Amino acid sequence: MKKIGVLTSGGDAPGMNAAVRAVVRKAIYHELEVYGVYNGYEGLMEGNIKRMELGSVGDIIQRGGTILYSARSEEFKTDEGQQRAVEQMRKIGLEGLIVIGGDGSFRGAEKLTQKGFPCIGVPGTIDNDIPGTDYTIGFDTALNTIVDAVDKIRDTATSHERTYVIEVMGRNAGDLALWAGLANGAESIMIPEETETFESVVAKLKRGQDRGKKHSIIILAEGVGSAVDYGKRVEQETSMETRVTVLGHIQRGGSPSAYDRVLASRLGAKAVDILLTGAGGRMVGIQNNLVVDHDISEVLKEKHTINMNMYKLSNQLSI
Incomplete structure (x- = not known):
């Protein structure tokens, strides 16, 4: 193998x-030639x-986003779009491709591999929703952003x-909500995998109010629903002044x-090692x-799961 490509796809992640x-x-x-694919699968087609040279990636390890940019492509989901991508890679002489992204990006890598073009997936998404890895690139940074906010x-x-x-x-996925809720000492954490009942949340708020508690934090994962709607329900049911962010x-x-930088460096390097074996x-x-x-x-084929012991712990600590 002499020439490989790399692209970023789907939502960007630190x-x-x-x-x-x-x-x-x-x-x-x-001693490989490496090519950057700009704008994801759209750019590939x-x-x-x-x-890319050594200087192409100088001074970027600390930068968020992606210098290769990202885009979603409906056309690439079709057989014709995938074939266009393969033809472009053959034109340049690429023999393998590393795809950094989430599960949608991995499905594209799977399709290209099935067409005889070896691809390696590197999990990059703040959602941490990819089976087969404890953490995805970007999750730790996004979590710390939430905790600070x-x-x-x-x-x-x-x-x-x-x-x-x-x-x-x-x-x-509820990973961000769960980890942030536990780290921030939230009174309630609402996640798609195990949503606490509204009645339970209200009862917890009222218990806190009865013992003199002056404020409460509820963390709600976007997969559960709208925080605006939920906040209105809380205020109507409890008469507590409620705000939504x-x-x-x-x-x-x-x-x-630092963790995401090290994780990304380790996973990116491993992806190259695998391509060098000829595997895809x-x-x-x-x-x-x-x-x-x-x-x-x-x-x-697997389903993302969440650490339910952490969820139980959060409930125990927020009594």
Whole structure:
């Protein structure tokens, strides 16, 4: 193998740039030519592909977002779109591709591998919803962004004696909400996997009020529903002054944490090692602090699960 490509796809995540850097420099270390694909699978179909050198990834390890940009593509989901992508890669002479992204991006990598073009998936998403890895690139940074924001909100909640409902990202996974809720000492955590009943939340708020508690924090994962609607229900049911904050895309931005930089570097380098063996259709991940790889098709068949012991602990500590 002499030439490989790398792209970022789906929602951006802090640490993607660190992963791109690792892929490029690891490939050049092994005397490979490495090409960056711009704008995800859309750019792959359009041939928006440029050779990268050591300097191409200088001074990016600390930057959020992705220098390769990202885009979603409906056309790439079709057989015709995938064939266009393969033709573009053959035109340049690429022999393998590393895809940094979430489960949708991995499905694209799976399709290209099935067409005889080996791809390796690197999990990059703040949602932490990819089976086969304990953590995804970007999760730790997004979590710390939420924790910092909730700390600030708690200050004003205390000052004004209010209840706050805070909506966090995560798509259909509750990892961000669960970890942030436990780290911030939230009174209630609402996640898609195990949603606490509204009656239970209200009862907990009233118990706190009865013992003189002046404020409360409820963390709600976006997969559960609208924090605005939930906040209105809380205020109507409890007569407590309630405010809502939707943190939104602030969770995706910012300089990646040290953990995400190291994780991205380890996973990106491992992806190159796997391509060098001639293998494709694999996904790299981290489990028990060891870098591992799995069959990407098998991973996509699995369902993401959450740490229910953490959820139980949060309920025990928020009595």
